[in-house]
Amino acid sequence: MNIPKIYPITPSYLSTNQLLTSIKKLKRDGLNLFLYRRKELSKSAIKAELSLIAKLCFDQKIYLILNSYHKQDTKNNFSGIHLTSLDLRKEEGRSFKSDNLLGISCHSEEDIIKAESLKADYIFLSPIKETTSHQEIEGMGWKKFSYLSNKTNLPTYALGGLKKEDLRVAESYDAYGIAGISNFWNT
Template sequence: MTKLVQVAVAILMKPDGEYLLASRPNGKGWAGWWEFPGGKIESGETPEHALIRESQEELGVTPMQIQPWIKRRYDYPATHDAEAKTVLLHFFFVHAWQGELTAREGQQFAWQHPRKLNVSPVLPANAPIMQALSLPPIYAISNVQEMGETAFLRALKKQLDQGLQLLQVRESQLDSAALATLSEQILELCAPYDCRSLLNGTPEQALQLGYQGVHLNSQRLLALTQKPDHLLVGASCHDAEQLQQAQALQLDFALLSPVLPTQSHPEATGLGWEKFGEMLNGLEIPVYALGGMQPEHLAQALSCGARGIATQRMAWFSA
């Protein structure tokens, strides 16, 4: 029987979004491969305590600002220098630390930009985490139906100037010709900014119209049997079953809603932050909070383990 090893993993983050990778030192399994720093959680030790101890032992720093994030299970095969094992990785963001980074095990360090990885090879269990780190904290949803096309495109340009990096185009009221015309304008606006755009629709539609990704509603999510290729894939979830389906398909991210009452559905009772955090506990894919989100809710969402917040109105009416 393959043994389970629980590991605390540190994602040291600079204010500009760069994160630290370290090479596996000689003498350890998978030597020379790159990974996030961390180590085994000892018996009777909490993941947080293991994170602090391992950071001190490996990196010479003491984490001061820790934020739990996602967990990830991975089955490592046996190699010539390491036995087969299953790891359960507990990932933590470390936004502040004391001390100077020191390679106490002879490893190399490399600060990496989330969208521009320049070291290899990377440990297989870590690769999906880097994809998750490339997701920004704000996921904007289009609102042409309410604003009108001209006002929306003007607001989109302003948000792109301010750093918007991820957009969902959700305009089910449009026929195929009108959607194609709008999509062409949106994609042309987004291209110089490297903002990734996802179509709320089918994978076939998204590819045909030139989108980088597709966003699935909950009905399409539950009907899906395999993650579409060549697309960034997100999905809307409203309960634990849908979140588990998104995870089983290894989608790139999910939305969970409604967290708070919304303008469009004021009668709907939101999950609330406590329930939202409980539903994220143990998930292996990044999740955005949706429903009544305002800028001041971002910190709360992150503290619950979310990747960020999604919004249909706040992004545009604050533009």
């Protein structure tokens, strides 16, 4: 599977209908993959929403990656799991089909080493800049990002306070691509 240079993560502010419409727009924009992360919804709402999204993704040939928070919420088809850095510390091996993608959020060199030991397919490295969602965490900046991303051969996405327009800058600091929430959806 070819993973894209721009990797959207679902925002919390979209309704289910808005999210479905936005997923269709992703395909029109040439993107074929996104990370589903909707922790703010109830378990029953997540199951109902994932059922609709999984069908749409199958029909549109879009890869649906689930945040590890949701891995128990669906029996539907999905294309991969993305582990949080907290889940990374608990994992001992791939606990799902090996042909599914495994992505991992990393914040340190130790996280990157662990991600490699789990045979991750890609990593998010964050935060690059300060973000509204994690105001208590200082951004690492591009130089530290470059240093850490050069510690691995895994495709490394820059995440945190970025816009789609930051892709070229990210690539100049050794990023494979960029990931994001609020600035990555055409709503």
